[in-house]
Structures are given as structure tokens and as C-alpha cells.
Amino acid sequence: MGxxxxxxxxxxxxxxxxxxxxxxVSVGDTVEEDQHIADVMTDKATVELSAPVSxxxxxxxxxAGAMLAVGAELVLIETEGEGNAxxxxxxxxxxEPAVPAQPAAVAEPEPEIxxxxxxxxxxxVPGRHEVLAAPSVRRRAREExxxxxxxxxxGPAGRITNSDLDNFIAAGGMQAALPVSNLxxxxxxxxxxxxxxxxxxxxxxxxxxxxxxxxxSYIEEVDVSALEELRQHLNQNRKPHQxxxxxxxxxxxxxxxxxxxxxxxxxxxxxxxxxxxxxxxVHIGIATMTEKGLMxxxxxxxxxxxxxxxxxxxxxxxxxxxxxxxxxxxxxxxxITITSLGAIxxxxxxxxxxxxxxxxxxxxxxxxRPVVHNGEIVVRKMMNLSSSFDHRVVDGYDAALMVQALKxxxxxxxxxxx
Amino acid sequence: xxxxxxxxxxxxxxxxxxxxxxxxxxxxxxxxxxxxxxRCGGTCLIRGCIPSKALIHAATKFEExxxxxxxxxxxxxxxxxxxxxxxxxxxxxxxxxNRLSGxxxxxxxxAGVEVIRGWAKFADAKTxxxxxxDGGQTLHAEHVILANGxxxxxxxxxxxxxxxxxxTEALSLQEVPEHMVVIGAGYIGLELxxxxxxxxxxxxxxxxxxxxxxxxxxxxxxxIQQWLKKHDVEVITGARAESVDQxxxxxxLHYQDKQGETRTIxxxxxxxxxxxxxxxxxxxxxxxxVDRDGAFVQVDDQCRTSTRNVWAIGDLVGExxxxxxxxxxxxxxxxIIAGHKRSFEPVAIPAVCFTEPEIVSVGLTPEQAKDxxxxxxxxKFPFAAIGKALTMEAGDDGGFVRIVARNDDHVxxxxxxxxxxxxxxxxxxxxxxxMGALVEDLAGTIHVHPTLSEATMEAALATFGKAIHTx
Numbered sequence: 001m002g003x004x005x006x007x008x009x010x011x012x013x014x015x016x017x018x019x020x021x022x023x024x025v026s027v028g029d030t031v032e033e034d035q036h037i038a039d040v041m042t043d044k045a046t047v048e049l050s051a052p053v054s055x056x057x058x059x060x061x062x063x064a065g066a067m068l069a070v071g072a073e074l075v076l077i078e079t080e081g082e083g084n085a086x087x088x089x090x091x092x093x094x095x096e097p098a099v100p101a102q103p104a105a106v107a108e109p110e111p112e113i114x115x116x117x118x119x120x121x122x123x124x125v126p127g128r129h130e131v132l133a134a135p136s137v138r139r140r141a142r143e144e145x146x147x148x149x150x151x152x153x154x155g156p157a158g159r160i161t162n163s164d165l166d167n168f169i170a171a172g173g174m175q176a177a178l179p180v181s182n183l184x185x186x187x188x189x190x191x192x193x194x195x196x197x198x199x200x201x202x203x204x205x206x207x208x209x210x211x212x213x214x215x216x217s218y219i220e221e222v223d224v225s226a227l228e229e230l231r232q233h234l235n236q237n238r239k240p241h242q243x244x245x246x247x248x249x250x251x252x253x254x255x256x257x258x259x260x261x262x263x264x265x266x267x268x269x270x271x272x273x274x275x276x277x278x279x280x281x282v283h284i285g286i287a288t289m290t291e292k293g294l295m296x297x298x299x300x301x302x303x304x305x306x307x308x309x310x311x312x313x314x315x316x317x318x319x320x321x322x323x324x325x326x327x328x329x330x331x332x333x334x335x336i337t338i339t340s341l342g343a344i345x346x347x348x349x350x351x352x353x354x355x356x357x358x359x360x361x362x363x364x365x366x367x368x369r370p371v372v373h374n375g376e377i378v379v380r381k382m383m384n385l386s387s388s389f390d391h392r393v394v395d396g397y398d399a400a401l402m403v404q405a406l407k408x409x410x411x412x413x414x415x416x417x418x
Numbered sequence: 419x420x421x422x423x424x425x426x427x428x429x430x431x432x433x434x435x436x437x438x439x440x441x442x443x444x445x446x447x448x449x450x451x452x453x454x455x456x457r458c459g460g461t462c463l464i465r466g467c468i469p470s471k472a473l474i475h476a477a478t479k480f481e482e483x484x485x486x487x488x489x490x491x492x493x494x495x496x497x498x499x500x501x502x503x504x505x506x507x508x509x510x511x512x513x514x515x516n517r518l519s520g521x522x523x524x525x526x527x528x529a530g531v532e533v534i535r536g537w538a539k540f541a542d543a544k545t546x547x548x549x550x551x552d553g554g555q556t557l558h559a560e561h562v563i564l565a566n567g568x569x570x571x572x573x574x575x576x577x578x579x580x581x582x583x584x585x586t587e588a589l590s591l592q593e594v595p596e597h598m599v600v601i602g603a604g605y606i607g608l609e610l611x612x613x614x615x616x617x618x619x620x621x622x623x624x625x626x627x628x629x630x631x632x633x634x635x636x637x638x639x640x641x642i643q644q645w646l647k648k649h650d651v652e653v654i655t656g657a658r659a660e661s662v663d664q665x666x667x668x669x670x671l672h673y674q675d676k677q678g679e680t681r682t683i684x685x686x687x688x689x690x691x692x693x694x695x696x697x698x699x700x701x702x703x704x705x706x707x708v709d710r711d712g713a714f715v716q717v718d719d720q721c722r723t724s725t726r727n728v729w730a731i732g733d734l735v736g737e738x739x740x741x742x743x744x745x746x747x748x749x750x751x752x753x754i755i756a757g758h759k760r761s762f763e764p765v766a767i768p769a770v771c772f773t774e775p776e777i778v779s780v781g782l783t784p785e786q787a788k789d790x791x792x793x794x795x796x797x798k799f800p801f802a803a804i805g806k807a808l809t810m811e812a813g814d815d816g817g818f819v820r821i822v823a824r825n826d827d828h829v830x831x832x833x834x835x836x837x838x839x840x841x842x843x844x845x846x847x848x849x850x851x852x853m854g855a856l857v858e859d860l861a862g863t864i865h866v867h868p869t870l871s872e873a874t875m876e877a878a879l880a881t882f883g884k885a886i887h888t889x
Binding site: 036050143145155156159325 | 707709724726758759760761763827828829852853854856858859
């Protein structure tokens with residue numbers, strides 16, 4: 001019989017503390033070795049931790065939602081086997097052998113990021129039919145992410161037919177399901193949403209950035225008519241293995257070209273030490289909307305990638321962030337960030353710098369606009385760039401020069417590649 | 419020599435779950451490796467569904483021929499009794515198995531799947547050491563599909579060996595045992611016991627429960643009980659098998675009867691058919707951080723285990739341990755890996771017992787429906803009133819089709835049947851449930867005359883009204 005102290009393991013580069021998002025055990029519970037005991041949040045990923053030994057939980061290090069330092073005791077387990085910790089009760093003076101200085105064992109060498117598993121009992125008996133629909137209709141609904149429970153069925157006994165699904169989608173999908181009668185009723189309820197996990201991390205980073213960094217924002221319009229022509233040409237003639245190009249890879253390529261002239265924009269500023277670290281490598285953070293919230297996966301060494309590689313890497317890391325498979329080092333280490341709301345619309349934005357970086361480039365919607373060109377009004381494809389800079393280390397004048405250099409490249413796309 | 423390689427999908431186990439997963443993954447262009455220690459086909463093809471159906475067919479044919487000896491039957495008589503060479507029957511069965519296993523192998527290579535014959539052992543969730551005849555291989559897979567299947571369950575106190583056999587050996591006997599004692603009157607024990615009865619063995623069932631096939635209701639199992647009685651097959655229920663004494667000339671089974679008294683039966687072979695257990699040992703499952711659900715591996719409705727990109731299907735993940743469930747899961751997992759959106763959400767998993775006569779059950783029985791609080795009606799139609807059944811000597815075994823439907827909207831929640839050849843009706847039953855059919859849908863579908871399926875239409879008519887061919 002012994003006591004095993006399971007200390008919060010080091011879960012990634014430079015992380016000194018993590019939030020314990022959820023407990024799956026409490027004091028007094030019996031756990032099996034490898035049993036899932038807690039979810040902890042590191043950087044931007046949730047990691048499941050498993051019990052390293054079987055036994056009874058005698059102590060938990062903190063409450064759910066609290067922060068715990070790496071190396072602090074996560075749980076104390078009373079185990080049949082030999083422990084690694086002294087008895088928690090006061091010990092007689094009898095010299096207990098010192099706790100061996102071995103680091104706390106982690107259940108797995110590399111904790112894999114895991115999805116929660118819901119236990120499913122496969123039943124060969126159907127119960128009450130919540131949804132009555134043929135397998136083909138169920139499959140199509142799944143593919144279109146439609147919950148059949150809200151689709152009105154017109155078939156016998158309320159069976160949902162393929163045309164019911166068509167009508168539901170045509171009528172605007174989920175909105176059609178809202179009960180109309182409630183729309184005009186006065187409402188008084190409030191809902192308190194605890195800000196936890198990734199949301200809390202986003203909140204903290206935003207405050208840190210806005211509080212410490214005097215943001216200087218600069219908005220400029222770019223004529224991307226030529227760039228669009230090039231992009232469409234490349235897409236029409238791409239080889240099967242080459243990904244479809246959006247505008248973003250071109251902006252990434254242009255950035256890697258201009259940044260060497262503006263090293264203070266491709267940098268991280270440590271304001272406590274008052275040191276600006278300028279990078280030769282261009283690690284481009286890509287602000288990405290995921291189900292859980294904003295994440296910034298990173299395209300490493302943008303300067304070493306060609307346009308196709310940029311596009312492929314961009315889509316790979318964005319997908320990884322969205323499906324939760326991104327590794328810790330794919331979510332850290334950016335030296336400049338791009339944020340694009342182009343698909344939604346908007347003529348300008350005021351992006352918040354991804355601290356401790358010094359610059360963030362915001363991409364606004366590409367639109368055809370009338371512009372004066374050689375004394376005539378012509379329709380051109382125009383796009384705005386809304387960028388923010390850390391005014392402590394980047395002067396407005398230099399920031400403007402940087403954006404103008406970027407604009408020149410994008411308006412003369414051949415120059416991106418020479 | 420130990421070689422290393424990477425692949426996108428590693429499938430462990432070449433049974434109906436694993437090989438279907440691998441074929442689909444290959445068809446979808448994924449770099450797929452399948453590891454199987456034996457030939458491809460799994461329990462189903464090599465020592466389960468297929469060989470048992472072959473044996474049952476041969477046994478039925480033999481019994482039929484016997485009925486024509488002497489005075490004959492249907493005006494057909496043969497002068498002497500038929501003779502059985504069980505060794506040749508088993509060879510014929512083995513040929514079918516070989517042909518199908520070769521076919522599976524062909525489909526796998528056509529789909530571009532690399533099949534490695536060897537024993538897979540996981541060092542961690544994504545790294546697999548494979549022992550093959552010519553050394554070892556290490557595979558690093560992005561996705562792992564566990565399809566390790568199940569094995570026959572051994573009874574404590576009655577180890578396999580000698581004249582104590584499992585279903586595997588029962589499918590390869592060279593001689594018909596004079597007296598076969600079958601422990602367990604579930605569907606595997608009954609299928610094999612009935613086949614050996616037809617082949618000429620005296621057969622005795624020793625069952626722990628109160629009746630045969632406890633998962634089905636009495637109405638469904640009555641025709642089987644009648645057949646057993648008519649063929650002098652003794653069924654001892656409420657009996658606990660304790661040990662088999664193999665020291666004498668014949669194995670002797672010791673069991674405790676209902677009253678707790680110890681009794682013995684001498685046999686030629688003792689067939690233990692008390693179920694199957696998932697294969698969870700010997701291949702490194704303990705090195706993978708996956709959650710368990712009792713003896714099984716726990717999965718969600720997409721067959722994901724608790725470790726990302728480790729999937730599990732088939733018998734390994736729980737009841738019902740049926741080949742068609744494993745195949746459906748295998749196909750789905752391959753498609754999910756290829757990026758499709760799928761989930762395992764059948765309305766029903768149909769089940770068939772190839773007993774004499776056969777039983778089909780899809781969805782809820784009347785009892786199960788009531789237990790779930792459903793307000794249902796039941797429609798039933800006997801094969802005795804179906805012309806086709808009479809013309810093929812299938813009208814006198816007490817068989818019927820039974821439909822269970824909700825009273826409020828007439829949606830069918832279950833269909834069962836018992837009778838000769840009813841297994842082939844199972845497709846329509848399952849389709850009706852999956853399509854959310856109403857009783858009126860079955861009743862309003864013109865069924866071919868003369869076929870057994872007319873009983874389905876008539877049972878539908880009987881559920882909320884009256885069948886046509888009923889007094």
C-alpha cells in the first residue's frame with residue numbers, strides 16, 4: 001500500500017500552468033490504471049489525462065476551472081502497489097525514505113488529444129421513433145449537418161421524405177424550425193455562461209493585447225484585378241495534385257517577400273525585457289474560426305514554401321485546428337498573423353494584435369468597385385487591407401510603408417514571384 | 419529482418435468487419451494494410467456462418483433422402499437408405515470455404531489493399547509490430563481499425579480438448595458421433611445439434627436457462643421445440659454443467675439439475691456452445707489507451723474508441739455479435755476516414771437462427787414493445803394457409819409471420835417469422851423497418867403468388883384488419 005502523487009505533466013513547449021477543465025473523478029473514487037480522470041487545457045488544445053496507477057483518489061489538486069501549475073499535484077492516489085509519495089497524514093519521526101526524485105509518470109508518453117467518447121449501446125430493437133426517415137434520407141441529413149428532429153415530415157406518420165429535406169434546406173434550414181409564435185412574445189430570461197477553457201484563454205489574450213499594446217491601425221485599398229486574373233489562370237491550369245488557390249496564399253507569399261525590408265513587423269516584442277526579437281523566418285499565424293472559438297494555427301517557414309505549398313499547408317493547419325487534431329507546436333510560434341473576414345464582407349476592421357507579435361494584417365472583402373483609372377471611371381476588383389501594428393516598436397510611417405510595399409506587390413502580381 | 423513502413427489505414431483482422439473495412443478503404447483510395455494471421459474470411463467464413471450453413475444443408479438433404487427410402491414420399495422412393503460419408507461432406511464444405519476465402523483475397527487485392535499474413539501486436543496505439551513467417555515488420559498507421567473478432571467461450575471446469583469440442587471442431591468431424599451432448603441451447607448450439615440429429619446422432623441439450631433460445635419469445639421458439647420433441651431430442655433445462663470426466667471410454671458430463679442433484683450423461687462428444695467472448699488479449703490492447711465497456715472495447719456511434727483515430731468494429735465492440743453488423747460498421751469507418759459524414763444508426767439489426775425451422779427477428783417483439791411502453795397491435799399469419807408453403811412441405815411446422823405495429827400511426831416496430839426458409843424473408847422485414855414503413859405499406863405492396871412472402875402481406879392485413887385467407 002502506498003501513495004502515488006500524480007503531478008501535472010509538462011504538456012507542451014513553455015507551458016507553466018494549465019486549466020483543469022473537467023474532473024471525471026472525485027475524492028474517494030476508485031480508479032483503474034489508464035482511466036480517464038481529468039481534461040486539462042494547454043495552449044489551445046484539450047488533453048485527457050489518465051490515472052498512472054490503480055487505486056483510490058485521496059486528493060485532487062484544484063477545482064474544475066482552476067489553473068494548476070505544471071509539476072503541482074493533480075491527484076494523490078492510494079494504491080495497492082508502491083507509491084511515490086509519503087503518507088499524507090503526519091508521519092512519526094521515523095525516517096521515511098525520501099521521495100525518489102523521479103518525475104511524475106505520465107500515463108502516456110505523448111498524451112493524445114482525444115475526443116470525448118459517448119457510450120453507445122448498439123441495440124437491435126428500435127424504441128420510440130423520434131425520427132422516421134429512410135436510410136437514404138438519414139444519410140443525406142448527416143452529410144448536410146441537418147438534425148432530422150427539426151425537419152417537418154409530410155409522409156405517412158410524419159415520415160421525412162427526400163423532398164421534405166429539400167424544402168427544409170430551401171426554406172433556410174434551421175431558421176425554418178423556429179416556432180413562429182414565439183417571435184413576438186416578450187422574453188425575460190437570462191442565461192449565465194461560464195467563460196471557461198478556450199473561451200477564457202481567448203478573453204485573456206485579448207485583454208493582454210489591448211491593454212499592453214498601443215494599437216495603430218492603417219487601412220488601404222488594393223486593386224487586385226491583375227492578381228485575380230492570375231489566380232484564376234493558375235486554378236484553371238493546376239495539376240490534379242495541386243490545391244485550389246484562394247487569395248490568402250498570394251498574400252502570404254507577398255508578405256514573405258516584403259517582410260525582410262521591415263524586420264520590426266516580423267517580430268515578437270518582450271516588453272518586460274524591452275527586447276524586440278526580429279525573425280528571419282516568417283511563421284504566419286492564420287486566425288481561424290473553429291467550433292470552439294478563435295484559434296491561430298501557424299504556417300511555419302512561409303519563406304520556404306512556393307504558392308502551392310503555401311496553399312496546401314494553409315488548408316492542412318486550418319483543418320487540423322478545426323477538427324482538433326492540431327498539435328501544440330502547430331498552434332504556437334507565429335511571428336506575424338493574418339486575419340481574413342473576406343468571405344463575410346465588411347469594408348474595414350480593426351484587428352487585435354496576436355501578442356507578443358507586432359503586426360497583424362486584416363483582409364477585407366474583395367468587391368468590384370468603380371474607380372478612377374487614367375481619368376476614367378472603370379470597374380475594378382478592389383480589396384481593402386486593415387492592419388494593426390504595435391506603435392511602441394513600429395512607427396506609423398514605417399507601418400504605412402510596409403503596407404504600401406505589400407500593395408505594390410499585390411497590384412503587380414508578377415513581382416511577387418521574381 | 420525487421421522493416422518499417424507507414425500507412426494511412428491499418429486494419430487488424432480479416433473477418434467480415436475487417437475485410438469489408440479494408441476493401442472500402444482501398445476503393446476510396448486510402449493506403450490500406452490488412453493484417454490477418456489466418457486466411458481472410460474470419461470466424462464467419464472459416465468456422466462460423468458459412469461452414470455451418472453448408473453442414474446444415476447437407477444434413478437436411480440426407481434426412482430428406484432417408485424419408486424417401488422404403489415406402490417413399492411424394493411418390494418418390496429409393497430402394498435403399500442413403501449412406502453418409504461425413505469426411506466427404508466436410509471436404510465439400512471446405513471447398514466452399516476455400517472458394518470464398520480466395521474470393522475475399524481477390525477483392526482485397528483488386529481494391530489495392532496490402533494483406534500481411536501475420537500476428538499484429540501493438541506497441542502503442544499507432545505502432546504495430548507484425549510477426550510474419552519471414553521475420554517482423556513495424557507499421558506506423560495514421561488510422562487503426564480494430565476488428566479482432568471473438569472466440570468461443572470456454573466453460574470453467576470443462577476445458578476444450580479430447581471429446582469436449584467447440585463449434586469449430588463440430589464443423590470438421592470425420593464421423594457422426596453416436597451421442598452428442600450439447601451444452602447451451604442458444605442459436606449456435608441448436609443449429610449444430612439439429613444438424614447432427616439430422617445426420618443420425620442422438621442429441622441431448624443441457625441448458626442453464628429455463629428454455630431454449632431465451633432471447634426469443636415462446637411463440638417463436640415453439641415450432642423448434644416441437645421439431646426437437648418429434649425427433650426425440652431431449653432438452654434438459656435449468657441444468658448447470660460442471661465437469662466432463664474423460665478418463666473412461668466415453669466422456670461423461672456431470673451437471674446439477676433443477677433440484678440441485680448431481681447427474682451424469684455419457685456421450686460420444688460434448689459440444690460446448692455457451693457463447694463467444696471478444697478477443698482482447700494477446701495483441702497489445704493493454705498498450706493502447708482505449709476505454710473498455712465490460713469485456714468489450716467502448717465505441718461511440720461512429721465506432722471511435724477513446725483514442726483519436728483508433729476505431730473498433732464488430733464482435734470486439736459488443737452485442738449483437740453478427741457478421742452483418744461488423745460489415746456495416748467496417749464500411750462506415752472506412753468512409754468516415756475518407757472524409758465522409760457517417761454514423762451507425764440502423765433502426766434494426768436483423769438476426770436469423772438457422773434452426774429447424776428457421777427464425778427471423780427484426781426490431782421489437784410484442785413483449786419488448788410493451789416493455790418500452792409502446793401501444794402496439796400484432797398481426798400474425800400462418801404458413802399453413804400459404805399455398806407455396808404447402809407445395810414445398812413447409813406448411814406443417816407451425817411457422818408464421820408476425821408483425822408488431824404502433825396503434826397510433828401504424829408504424830411497424832418489429833417483424834418476426836418462424837418456419838422453413840424464412841431466413842430469406844429477412845431482407846423485406848429489415849427494409850420495412852429502415853424505411854419507416856406503415857403496416858399499410860406492406861399490405862399495399864403486391865406480393866408474388868405463390869411465394870412464402872405472401873404471409874408477410876397477409877400478416878400486415880391482419881394487424882389492423884383482417885387477412886384475406888383466414889377463416
